[in-house]
């Protein structure tokens with residue numbers, strides 16, 4: 001296997017091989033995480049994220065071990081009474097489930113072929129925290145800019161957005177959320193083992209008002225450390241270094257977004273022309289970074305098998321559609337020629 005379309009862990013940027021070597025020879029991997037060398041390196045990585053992803057300067061960036069840890073940090077440090085979760089797939093559902101273990105939480109499940117309609121929830125008006133999944137990796141849907149904007153306008157509390165499979169792939173409307181987070185093994189084209197947590201001034205105010213400091217990863221304690229360019233625990237120095245290098249390498253997110261959207265449109269047109277069935281019928285809710293196709297189990301297995309024979313890994317289905325769908329990542333580390341290779345394989349296994 002030398003090419004993967006799995007939506008995480010995903011295809012790495014080919015430059016990562018050299019960065020790994022550089023990390024080793026630079027000596028940074030043996031540096032104490034309170035040393036100047038480490039603190040400077042981490043500050044550069046964070047500056048690179050602000051610059052390339054166009055994150056507002058007053059939104060603070062922290063590192064965690066994963067997106068899953070971010071779910072927990074949000075529950076611990078930003079919820080006084082309860083949270084409200086709107087979701088249409090397995091990742092949003094899992095977040096809701098984890099939150100319920102820590103405090104009361106309300107779920108608003110919506111059909112994945114419809115737009116976000118969380119105002120319909122009886123809890124909408126009085127909720128302190130709304131949890132959204134920007135890109136539902138399990139079924140290939142994404143929340144539109146209009147949906148986020150509309151929700152922001154009408155919701156009084158904080159909004160937390162899981163953007164694990166879209167951050168660094170498409171432009172995110174940062175002001176429409178107070179907490180955004182992702183893991184680097186999706187659109188960042190990096191190996192797994194690091195989460196990125198981004199918080200607005202409003203989220204920090206709320207964390208201060210709650211004052212929760214009971215955990216090693218309490219938001220305020222994480223913040224105290226990051227304000228000194230340090231981390232609460234010995235961090236994944238290699239991953240932070242690699243992320244910094246990738247941020248130097250990538251173009252500004254507007255340009256990445258143009259490319260990803262263009263490629264997604266091309267792929268969806270290809271699926272349509274060739275008779276492949278996209279899991280999501282409604283074009284306006286389809287993701288640009290993760291695509292899901294629906295089909296009979298036999299055909300899906302045959303296509304995955306055929307791809308493997310050609311050194312290409314396709315993503316399995318997830319959750320409800322585990323056996324009757326397959327998923328294809330359209331992440332920035334993949335190239336046009338990778339996509340041509342995918343199309344050739346798919347053409348030979350046309351379901352029609």
Ligand SMILES: *Cc1c(COP(=O)(O)O)cnc(C)c1O
Nearest residue numbers: 066067068091137162164165183
């Ligand atoms: C992959 C993914 C996660 C989990 O990421 P981890 O790195 O395993 O914590 C959470 N949410 C979404 C939307 C994802 O795609």
